[in-house]
Amino acid sequence: MTAIALHPGAERRSFDWIPILVGVLTMATTLVFLVYPLVCAIGGAFVPSGEPLALENLTLGNFERFLTSTSYKRAFWNSLVVGLTATSLATLLALPLAYAVARVDIPFRRAIVALAVLPLISPPFIGAYSWIILLGRNGLITRLVAHVFDVQLPSIYGPFGVITALALGYFPYVFLIVQGALAASDPYVEEAARMMGASRWRILRTITFPSVVPAIAAGMLIVFIKALGDFGVPSILGGEYQVLPTLIYFQIHGFFNLNAAAAIAMVNVALTVGALGVLAWVNRRRTFATITGVARASRRATGSGAKLAAGSYVAVVLLIALLPQITVVVSSFVERWSGNRIPLIWGFGNFARVLTNLNQPVINSLILGGTATLVCVVFGTVTAYYVSRKRFFGRWALDLTIMLPFVLPGLVVGVAYLVGFNDGWIVLTGTATILVLAYFTRRAAYIFRSVQAAVGQIDGKLEEASTLCGANWATTMRRIVVPLIAPAILAGAILVFATLLGEISVTILLFSAKWKTISIAIYEYVISDELHNASAMGTVAIVMTLVLVLGASRLVGRSMSEMFRSWG
Amino acid sequence: MNARSLRVGGLTKRFQLPSGDILAVDGVTFEVAEAEFFTMLGPSGCGKTTTLRMIAGLESPTSGTIVFAGQDYTRVDARHRNIGMVFQSYALFPHLPIFENVAYGLRVRGMAADDIQKRVTRILDLLGLGGLAERHPGGLSGGQQQRVSIARALVYEPGMLLLDEPLANLDAKLRVQMREEIRRIQRELGIMSLYVTHDQEEAMSVSDRIAVFNLGKLRQVGRAEEVYSTPATPFVADFIGKANFLEASPLGEGRFRLTNGTTVKPRLALGLPADEADVAGFDTVVMLRPERLRIDTAGGKVPCRILRRQFLGGIIRYSVEAEGAKLALTVDAPRDIAGTGEGAQAFLDFEERDAIAYASGR
Numbered sequence A: 001m002t003a004i005a006l007h008p009g010a011e012r013r014s015f016d017w018i019p020i021l022v023g024v025l026t027m028a029t030t031l032v033f034l035v036y037p038l039v040c041a042i043g044g045a046f047v048p049s050g051e052p053l054a055l056e057n058l059t060l061g062n063f064e065r066f067l068t069s070t071s072y073k074r075a076f077w078n079s080l081v082v083g084l085t086a087t088s089l090a091t092l093l094a095l096p097l098a099y100a101v102a103r104v105d106i107p108f109r110r111a112i113v114a115l116a117v118l119p120l121i122s123p124p125f126i127g128a129y130s131w132i133i134l135l136g137r138n139g140l141i142t143r144l145v146a147h148v149f150d151v152q153l154p155s156i157y158g159p160f161g162v163i164t165a166l167a168l169g170y171f172p173y174v175f176l177i178v179q180g181a182l183a184a185s186d187p188y189v190e191e192a193a194r195m196m197g198a199s200r201w202r203i204l205r206t207i208t209f210p211s212v213v214p215a216i217a218a219g220m221l222i223v224f225i226k227a228l229g230d231f232g233v234p235s236i237l238g239g240e241y242q243v244l245p246t247l248i249y250f251q252i253h254g255f256f257n258l259n260a261a262a263a264i265a266m267v268n269v270a271l272t273v274g275a276l277g278v279l280a281w282v283n284r285r286r287t288f289a290t291i292t293g294v295a296r297a298s299r300r301a302t303g304s305g306a307k308l309a310a311g312s313y314v315a316v317v318l319l320i321a322l323l324p325q326i327t328v329v330v331s332s333f334v335e336r337w338s339g340n341r342i343p344l345i346w347g348f349g350n351f352a353r354v355l356t357n358l359n360q361p362v363i364n365s366l367i368l369g370g371t372a373t374l375v376c377v378v379f380g381t382v383t384a385y386y387v388s389r390k391r392f393f394g395r396w397a398l399d400l401t402i403m404l405p406f407v408l409p410g411l412v413v414g415v416a417y418l419v420g421f422n423d424g425w426i427v428l429t430g431t432a433t434i435l436v437l438a439y440f441t442r443r444a445a446y447i448f449r450s451v452q453a454a455v456g457q458i459d460g461k462l463e464e465a466s467t468l469c470g471a472n473w474a475t476t477m478r479r480i481v482v483p484l485i486a487p488a489i490l491a492g493a494i495l496v497f498a499t500l501l502g503e504i505s506v507t508i509l510l511f512s513a514k515w516k517t518i519s520i521a522i523y524e525y526v527i528s529d530e531l532h533n534a535s536a537m538g539t540v541a542i543v544m545t546l547v548l549v550l551g552a553s554r555l556v557g558r559s560m561s562e563m564f565r566s567w568g
Numbered sequence B: 001m002n003a004r005s006l007r008v009g010g011l012t013k014r015f016q017l018p019s020g021d022i023l024a025v026d027g028v029t030f031e032v033a034e035a036e037f038f039t040m041l042g043p044s045g046c047g048k049t050t051t052l053r054m055i056a057g058l059e060s061p062t063s064g065t066i067v068f069a070g071q072d073y074t075r076v077d078a079r080h081r082n083i084g085m086v087f088q089s090y091a092l093f094p095h096l097p098i099f100e101n102v103a104y105g106l107r108v109r110g111m112a113a114d115d116i117q118k119r120v121t122r123i124l125d126l127l128g129l130g131g132l133a134e135r136h137p138g139g140l141s142g143g144q145q146q147r148v149s150i151a152r153a154l155v156y157e158p159g160m161l162l163l164d165e166p167l168a169n170l171d172a173k174l175r176v177q178m179r180e181e182i183r184r185i186q187r188e189l190g191i192m193s194l195y196v197t198h199d200q201e202e203a204m205s206v207s208d209r210i211a212v213f214n215l216g217k218l219r220q221v222g223r224a225e226e227v228y229s230t231p232a233t234p235f236v237a238d239f240i241g242k243a244n245f246l247e248a249s250p251l252g253e254g255r256f257r258l259t260n261g262t263t264v265k266p267r268l269a270l271g272l273p274a275d276e277a278d279v280a281g282f283d284t285v286v287m288l289r290p291e292r293l294r295i296d297t298a299g300g301k302v303p304c305r306i307l308r309r310q311f312l313g314g315i316i317r318y319s320v321e322a323e324g325a326k327l328a329l330t331v332d333a334p335r336d337i338a339g340t341g342e343g344a345q346a347f348l349d350f351e352e353r354d355a356i357a358y359a360s361g362r
């Protein structure tokens, strides 16, 4: 046959190198910035302090201290106790709240759900130091109670304060997930039970509660992991009461003993992994799912008694949960208060002082957070697109990058980075780069999930249609795919940036004098007891994050609570 | 066939899955002429979409060739094939207005703005979409969206138009209207069209020729009348219209004995060895269309019993059981026959030239 070139533009199909490139890039990134430092840290945990990683140096000495040293043993048990009690307390607070909002016809339900997200948005350690303002030795409530009732309140420093602050800071995770499950569960099942003559209480106990057990378990797991890995709260409110993260910090800042820190970090991770195992076990034992084809919302109680009880409970819990944020904002406007029962002089002095003296941390936070966000956007978008659209061989690496930072507390990532990039092939200690990379490792998943969801919504035929119209890959991306996923990218980026503003547990280990951030500045104010300055800075951080997250939720057209439900 | 034809030769597609390989398309060969309306018909999962997607360049063949207008397209990138495609899900770009959706292919080709304006306006008018240029796809009805997707596929004057079940998402009435419209436009533009459907009525009403697929293989290609009156296999007979099968054994010289002893000489015997000596021992069936069977109370070729009688307006449909038929036979009679109530005994009769014998089973 004679070939007549009727279409001069016709070309041979070129080799599709982009998926290969993406695969290689993903794997390289994962290996260098996640696996490598982790392996170094794991190795470091098994050699004595100061010794190089070599076969003859291997020892269990760093772990031995968990059996011999009192402070280690204490920190381990304290962590376990804090994790478990904070999780239980958070669950006890959250379950009635979830039931009240999902199943009782109380007013302002939307607003309540939105407000409940606030503790998650503002940096968690802000909650901790506002409890000092209220209940500390010189606290507002402490002095009020002492004056009026002549009673000295017990100290909030120690386990009581830590557990309360963590529970109040993280209970919204349980609330949001369980409330979502309750609101979505099939009303017909409960109606069927009622038709069979079951009482309200019996329905709650035998039908409703079991159906949301997986949701409760998932929420509790998140709280447990967050509480176990939290550094800010115990370091501010713990006093002498040490937990694993503060112990790690102590080993590094007190002795610069990276090997001991690595060993503690491994124990910390082991606890988290154990919790994940328990969750998997709970979920395996209950394999049923609520099969629901109904577009009908679940039924809500309308009796005035139920409404009053539920409404009061919700109001009280929300008030307590938001008290820290309210306190921080109010106290940021107080010029001077020491010695007075009631603050007397109001004004913007704190802001003026903080912002003139401390514009460097703000600038640093913007630079570091902004760069990390940019890196997350590029990596997260490209990988999310390829995972959704093509098969490529770096899948395992990607799953690791997406899952691991969820399991690893920030301080653990910090330790791994210190160990991995302190000497050897890549030396980054003290640079801005190490902060950006650590942020990237911990936040890339946000963009990935956001974009993956968006790409999943796009019919793959759109890209095929574009190709058949004659567009090349770049044009299809630029004119079809990117415009369609842009809101999701932007929303993810805003969330990453907003949460990085309050990031402390990685930052505290990796920052250097030159690269002090907003969160470190607040932390230092708190430690040196300059609470009014801390409040002004904290207010700046709260307002910035709030505005940003609100903007993000507008962009993707989902409420903030939905974003946290899926990104927790 | 002429120079601007499409030739598909030995086209094969094997999907490799963890659970095992799937031979989705198995050695398909056909040719489509310039300006022809060619329909691929077959049950779900028979490989129609896969074949179409290989022609479009969206799927690469495991083996085989695709030659269009004398040029080998087998390994040409989809975007260089100059093909228009209409998807079942329309695949309109949701963020672009209708005008830009249609103009997309022209912009990609770097055409001047006023030429684009002229072309897009013309094609929108041709499809009766004149007033919708500024709207977004989200606000359009299913039928309008389908028209837009046809306009988008035609505006850059592609060498051929591929349509994969374009009407499946429309309601029954609109489906009939749209298929007539697609046919009108196809004639008007004289564009080669490959159309995928699993609706045999749709296929028969619009196509120049029909290709019947089953299990990844092409079973028959022909005009609607040909495929209906002379199906190449029992499958095709059963898939295109209704078919009745009576068991038979070959006697040689084109004659067959039915199970009740009657001997018939059908118009054709298909799938049997050419050599008369070898036909003995083959299992065969004789195929008859429902409207070619007659029920007679007085006598006929095969005795039968009437199971059910349905009045369907234009015809009376009988369901009968007869010796040598595994399933109930369907008989469509133009009018009622006296003495044929349910349960009555009667005879089936037919003209020998209406019967076709096939080798069955083995």
Ligand SMILES: Nc1ncnc2c1ncn2[C@@H]1O[C@H](COP(=O)(O)OP(=O)(O)OP(=O)(O)O)[C@@H](O)[C@H]1O
Pocket (backbone or CB within 6 Å): B015, B016, B017, B022, B023, B024, B042, B043, B044, B045, B046, B047, B048, B049, B050, B051, B198
């Ligand atoms: N990308 C793919 N990967 C694996 N198997 C596939 C893929 N695409 C199609 N198949 C399989 O190939 C076979 C033929 O599929 P195809 O979509 O071509 O059928 P079809 O005739 O268009 O069916 P329908 O009428 O349901 O659209 C099916 O068994 C299908 O499951």
Ligand SMILES: [Mg+2]
Pocket (backbone or CB within 6 Å): B048, B049, B050, B164
């Ligand atoms: Mg198909």
